Amino acid sequence: MRQIPLALLAPPAHSFDNFLPGANAEALAYLLGLMPADPPVLLWGPTGAGKTHLLQALAERWHAAGQRVAWYDADTPLPWELPAHDSLLLLDDCQRFDAGQQHAAFALFVASAGQGYTVVATADAPAVDLRVREDLRTRLGWGPSFQLSPLREAEMRAALRREADRRGLLLGDEVLDYLLTRFERNLKGLMALLERLDEFAMANKRALTLPLLKAMLADQPVEKFEPDPNL
CATH class of the missing domain: 3.40.50.300 (P-loop containing nucleotide triphosphate hydrolases)
Structure with missing residues (x-):
């Protein structure tokens, strides 16, 4: 106990x-x-x-x-x-x-x-x-x-956006679509991935973008991917 x-x-x-x-x-x-x-x-x-x-x-x-x-x-x-x-x-x-x-x-x-x-x-x-x-x-x-049943896609999108908002992240449709199509639709796992992405973005001082997500998943330096035009 x-x-x-x-x-x-x-x-x-x-x-x-x-x-x-x-x-x-x-x-x-x-x-x-x-x-x-x-x-x-x-x-x-x-x-x-x-x-x-x-x-x-x-x-x-x-x-x-x-x-x-x-x-x-x-x-x-x-x-x-x-x-x-x-x-x-x-x-x-x-x-x-x-x-x-x-x-x-x-x-x-x-x-x-x-x-x-x-x-x-x-x-x-x-x-x-x-x-x-x-x-x-x-x-x-x-x-x-x-x-208990897992959330449907629309509900899962809402949950991920709400968590991103709580973290002060701008979670664009491109990143969200990638998460929901390339990974198992397990909210617990996706939340953990979003937390990891948040930490990776902060460490690299970059906005949350699809190139940044791919860099994290490939475990490669951010510089090898398309730079973020917003920074």
């Missing part, structure tokens, strides 16, 4: 305010109304559908309300301890848990039952299809379950 540090909640934190629901409005509405001691919730879907974003948004919201939050994932070292007081327990990417972590996750469910804790978990498939121990699968599937 690790307590969610306040640094995680500093900008650019993933929050409900910057989550684009797309087809996931039902899951978003349920999480916004989540209360202590509610039944466990499972959010499932492919990478890039916003599962971890929603967990971090919950962490921010519950922190702001003075609630405790504990986070467990495949990178959280054992042992996993249950917080001393009623808390929000977040289990991210349960399909990645090894045998020891699966045992620990099940133990959290058992120890927290009826004690005022709330569990929200994520996975890449519904509980019935998860390759985890049977008792953990049963607990994950006990409460509400929501399938």
Whole structure:
């Protein structure tokens, strides 16, 4: 277990305010109304559908309300301890848990039952299809379950433009089209690529252009590509 540090909640934190629901409005509405001691919730879907974003948004919201939050994932070292007081327990990417972590996750469910804790978990498939121990699968599937779908292209464009605006970047159609046609439409991956491009542009003191993007991807000096006429 690790307590969610306040640094995680500093900008650019993933929050409900910057989550684009797309087809996931039902899951978003349920999480916004989540209360202590509610039944466990499972959010499932492919990478890039916003599962971890929603967990971090919950962490921010519950922190702001003075609630405790504990986070467990495949990178959280054992042992996993249950917080001393009623808390929000977040289990991210349960399909990645090894045998020891699966045992620990099940133990959290058992120890927290009826004690005022709330569990929200994520996975890449519904509980019935998860390759985890049977008792953990049963607990994950006990409460509400929501399938999350990736954003459609128009929604993904809006999300990337909003992040570029937040960074003070001018994200032109040429660069955006290149990102969406040459790379997997995985918002998490595209956001990471945009962050990398932002850092590359700052290091080279250049505007965000397609030649700059190609220079970064080719790992070549910017000078070998067409210079930016705006600078």
